[in-house]
Amino acid sequence: MKKYLVLKFKNAGLFTHKTTKDKIIDGTVRKRREDTQHFIEPITIYQVSNLLHVLFGERPVPTFKKVFYKPDQYLWEKAKSSYLKIDTPTKTLPNGQVVFIEEIMSTRKAVEDSWNKLPLIHWGIIRNFFNDKKDGDELFYEFVTVIEKALNIKGILELPIADVRLKILELQNNNAGIYNLLLKPLFIKLEKLRCKMLVSYILENKTDLIKQPSIALMTINGITKVSKLSGTIIVPITDDDIKRLSQCSGYATFLDNGAVSMEEIIDSTQLSTEDYKNVGNISIKKTNYLKFKLNEN
Amino acid sequence: MKNAKRIDFRFTIKGTGVVNFDDSDQKYMYLHSNFNNAENTSNRRLWPGEKNNVNYAKKNFTIDADGSLNFKLKISDNCLRNAIFEKDAVAHHSGISHFDKLLYNYLGSPGTVLRGYFLTKGKGQSSINRKAPLFITYAEQTNNAVSHIEVHTKSGEKDMRIEKKDNSIFSVETVGEIEYAGHGSINLQELQFLSADQQFGRLGFDPDKFGLFATAMKRYFPNFQSELKYFLLKTSVIELPEQGALFSNDEVIELVRNFFNRLLYLDIVRRTGRATMSTLEYRIINDPIEAMQNPNQGWKKLTSQSDIDNIKFTVEPSYVEFDKKTAQQTINSMKENRKLNEIEGELMKEAKQKARKEAKEKARKKTTETPVTKVLAKKTGRIKK
Numbered sequence A: 001m002k003k004y005l006v007l008k009f010k011n012a013g014l015f016t017h018k019t020t021k022d023k024i025i026d027g028t029v030r031k032r033r034e035d036t037q038h039f040i041e042p043i044t045i046y047q048v049s050n051l052l053h054v055l056f057g058e059r060p061v062p063t064f065k066k067v068f069y070k071p072d073q074y075l076w077e078k079a080k081s082s083y084l085k086i087d088t089p090t091k092t093l094p095n096g097q098v099v100f101i102e103e104i105m106s107t108r109k110a111v112e113d114s115w116n117k118l119p120l121i122h123w124g125i126i127r128n129f130f131n132d133k134k135d136g137d138e139l140f141y142e143f144v145t146v147i148e149k150a151l152n153i154k155g156i157l158e159l160p161i162a163d164v165r166l167k168i169l170e171l172q173n174n175n176a177g178i179y180n181l182l183l184k185p186l187f188i189k190l191e192k193l194r195c196k197m198l199v200s201y202i203l204e205n206k207t208d209l210i211k212q213p214s215i216a217l218m219t220i221n222g223i224t225k226v227s228k229l230s231g232t233i234i235v236p237i238t239d240d241d242i243k244r245l246s247q248c249s250g251y252a253t254f255l256d257n258g259a260v261s262m263e264e265i266i267d268s269t270q271l272s273t274e275d276y277k278n279v280g281n282i283s284i285k286k287t288n289y290l291k292f293k294l295n296e297n
Numbered sequence B: 001m002k003n004a005k006r007i008d009f010r011f012t013i014k015g016t017g018v019v020n021f022d023d024s025d026q027k028y029m030y031l032h033s034n035f036n037n038a039e040n041t042s043n044r045r046l047w048p049g050e051k052n053n054v055n056y057a058k059k060n061f062t063i064d065a066d067g068s069l070n071f072k073l074k075i076s077d078n079c080l081r082n083a084i085f086e087k088d089a090v091a092h093h094s095g096i097s098h099f100d101k102l103l104y105n106y107l108g109s110p111g112t113v114l115r116g117y118f119l120t121k122g123k124g125q126s127s128i129n130r131k132a133p134l135f136i137t138y139a140e141q142t143n144n145a146v147s148h149i150e151v152h153t154k155s156g157e158k159d160m161r162i163e164k165k166d167n168s169i170f171s172v173e174t175v176g177e178i179e180y181a182g183h184g185s186i187n188l189q190e191l192q193f194l195s196a197d198q199q200f201g202r203l204g205f206d207p208d209k210f211g212l213f214a215t216a217m218k219r220y221f222p223n224f225q226s227e228l229k230y231f232l233l234k235t236s237v238i239e240l241p242e243q244g245a246l247f248s249n250d251e252v253i254e255l256v257r258n259f260f261n262r263l264l265y266l267d268i269v270r271r272t273g274r275a276t277m278s279t280l281e282y283r284i285i286n287d288p289i290e291a292m293q294n295p296n297q298g299w300k301k302l303t304s305q306s307d308i309d310n311i312k313f314t315v316e317p318s319y320v321e322f323d324k325k326t327a328q329q330t331i332n333s334m335k336e337n338r339k340l341n342e343i344e345g346e347l348m349k350e351a352k353q354k355a356r357k358e359a360k361e362k363a364r365k366k367t368t369e370t371p372v373t374k375v376l377a378k379k380t381g382r383i384k385k
Helices: A045-055 A073-080 A123-131 A136-151 A161-174 A176-192 A196-204 A239-246 B024-031 B077-084 B086-091 B094-098 B100-107 B110-115 B207-218 B249-264 B288-293 B305-309 B324-368 B371-380
Strands: A003-014 A023-026 A029-032 A083-086 A090-092 A098-100 A103-108 A221-237 A252-254 A258-267 B006-016 B054-057 B059-063 B069-075 B117-119 B128-130 B134-136 B139-141 B148-153 B169-174 B177-187 B193-195 B229-233 B242-246 B267-269 B274-285 B319-322
Touching: A003 A239, A045 A073, A045 A221, A045 A252, A045 A258, A073 A221, A090 B024, A098 A221, A103 B077, A123 A136, A123 A196, A136 A161, A136 A176, A161 A176, A161 A196, A176 A196, A221 A239, A221 A258, A239 B288, A258 B288, B006 B249, B024 B054, B069 B177, B077 B086, B077 B134, B077 B249, B077 B267, B086 B110, B094 B100, B100 B110, B100 B117, B100 B207, B110 B249, B177 B274, B229 B324, B249 B274, B249 B305, B274 B288, B319 B324
Parallel strands: B054 B169
Antiparallel strands: A003 A221, A003 A258, A023 A029, A083 A221, A090 A098, A103 A221, A252 A258, B006 B177, B006 B274, B059 B069, B069 B139, B117 B128, B134 B177, B139 B177, B148 B169, B193 B242, B229 B242, B229 B319, B267 B274
């Protein structure tokens, strides 16, 4: 008599992408998430096959990355003849679209996308900026002294750098003579000494200087919405498969951090595939960004 | 004798108030007519009209047999994980990838090894990642506590420039005494191995900086003596060695104890709510099929540090050492084959492009050539359109 393994999964995270400026980091390559391909269906044969690979002690095979190895054909066919049911309720949006329910979760941003967009620049940051340069202390002292001379103010370190910046811009507009005599040569010298970001901040209010490692002002947390799916997968197995499964940990994750547990082994008389889909028949059509449109059928 | 492959645990949490909030979009769940059974008014109390300034608690939704919506409050797995590893929160900053010493102090700590990580550097530099060997579910409500919406006010300036003005009244879902239950697993196969290899997509650290990593690990495991070697995954048919390091049996036990220490003393504190660990149990899985057939056998309680110190087991070794010379030869020959395949691929691509170009040119000639233009082309070497 045929045997089937009943697997239950829950808390399987699925990210539904709407138009986004987010980037994907794949090894050393960065690409826009909008340009990457995603399956229209939430779960396909690829995910079920990888789940079986891990349960049987094999290495999972990335679906979209190029790798040198292919899925185990035996496990692939097993996934093809499995059955899937998703229990997660759906909701209807105001525009009539039916989607899985979502919840908020906090995420960590990747380095390149987490630079603080509205940083507060103060004298401590300017001093740290010079610390990375050769003869940084002397350069900082020269920077402060020349600006004090040009603006005819003593103790500019007690003023906010934002105010000092505005005074420099005023000087540039109203008294070009002193600006060209004192400040312009200073800024040219700074640009030659790889301090162009500081000059850009003063003259154009660009805050790229915060990307310097010794400063690195970042917004490390973001939020996103995720659907947490739960359901059942029924997989046909043999006695040899059972022996193989007992050699492994019996543990696998599904989608994003979803738990998979082996519930029971049933035979064909106990099998009921009502409300289940055959995994091999699930569409593997792809789109550029993920939309769920669940049919009432 | 079978060795330990996995450790399962289950727990209950007791609390007051809501400690895990969700988005105000949750209101769409209560608006849909399919879910608003006329006799079932349980979800009506959670719909404050069209307002957006509502803080709902996180929930698990289900649909009853009669089609009405039902739910239970929960503490999400993310919230639990943040609370378990909150002592390491200061180090969870992507900026540390700029400083090797900071980075490897972070990578070489038990919390990081247990939790997993994904860190990227700038353009052109590899990302490093480790899949968490630890899995934990959400903690779902088990008692019959009933939540409701309370109205609050806040003080603050109103911005008259914005058309849509928020008022100073907002709503928050709240609940009294509440109990939750959850469970999880620690995969000892993943826990025991630290990968330093890119080819399976799990480069955990730069192999050239293993010294920094080992120095950091010795702060927690003074006898840490693992070396970078090549290993094969015992259960896999892919006989390609992977570079990495293995934890010893004692170190794996210490990591497991470290985790249970964090979990046993779990305490989630919010401004208006709190949740603390009530009961914790674990069992060691040597055979997952036997464990599946006997779900209630083998559980042991953890109530104090001494119970945690008594956790002992022998880990099933999932990786076999591979000879370094043979490993490097295998990897080199694989790289050469890959290069040859790439060159072959490039040549095929070029041949296809050439064939396509020629076909296009042929098709263009057919449409534009006449007997007169043919003769002219011969004489002048040009074809007139």
